[in-house]
Amino acid sequence: MPPESESWTIRHFSQANPVGPGQDSVPALLRRIADSIEQRPGIEPNGYLGTLDEVIVPLSRGTWLVSHFRNVNAVDHFFWLDDGVxxxxxxxxxxxxxxxxxxxGLVEVMRQVGFDLSEDDDADYTVHTEAAFALAEHLTGVRLTPEFLKSATYVCGTAPVPGRPAAVRESPPAG
Known part of the structure; x- marks a missing residue:
C-alpha cells in the first residue's frame, strides 16, 4: 500500500526588487523581506545566496544572522554573523x-548538540546535519520542525546572484 500523501499549503506573497540604480542589491531585497515577516527565518531551498559574503555580511549589519547550507553532495557550511562580523x-x-x-566561543554548545570535535580518523559524522540545526536553534531560538515548515507563511521572490549578469530571455525564432 503506498504511503499516504501529504499536502502543504504555501501562502505566496511577492516582494518587489525595483529596477534601477542601486536597486539590484540582494542584501537590500532580503532585508525588505525579513522586515516584512518578523520572527521568521529565511529559507532558501535549492540555493546558495545565504553563503556568499557579499550577501550575508551586509544583511547581518545591525542584527545577527545564522546560515546553514547543505547540498546533495554533502557540501555543508554553517555561518554565524553579528553586525557584519x-x-x-x-x-x-x-x-x-x-x-x-x-x-x-561555542565549542561547549557544539559538543552538547552532537558535534564530534575530535580530529581522529574515527570521528563520528552521523549526526552532523542534526547538530547544525540544533546549533542554529540554540543561536536563534527557532526550531525548524516539519510542523513549523508546514504552517509557515512563505514570502517568495527571486534575487540575482551578485556579480553575475541577469539572464536574458529571448523569444524563439519565428516559424
Missing amino acids: LRLHFEPLFPAQRDGSDPD
Whole structure:
C-alpha cells in the first residue's frame, strides 16, 4: 500500500526588487523581506545566496544572522554573523576546523548538540546535519520542525546572484 500523501499549503506573497540604480542589491531585497515577516527565518531551498559574503555580511549589519547550507553532495557550511562580523564558520562534516572572529566561543554548545570535535580518523559524522540545526536553534531560538515548515507563511521572490549578469530571455525564432 503506498504511503499516504501529504499536502502543504504555501501562502505566496511577492516582494518587489525595483529596477534601477542601486536597486539590484540582494542584501537590500532580503532585508525588505525579513522586515516584512518578523520572527521568521529565511529559507532558501535549492540555493546558495545565504553563503556568499557579499550577501550575508551586509544583511547581518545591525542584527545577527545564522546560515546553514547543505547540498546533495554533502557540501555543508554553517555561518554565524553579528553586525557584519563573521563570528563562526565551519563545515559541519569537519567541525574541528573553524574560523571567524570567535571560532571557539561555542565549542561547549557544539559538543552538547552532537558535534564530534575530535580530529581522529574515527570521528563520528552521523549526526552532523542534526547538530547544525540544533546549533542554529540554540543561536536563534527557532526550531525548524516539519510542523513549523508546514504552517509557515512563505514570502517568495527571486534575487540575482551578485556579480553575475541577469539572464536574458529571448523569444524563439519565428516559424
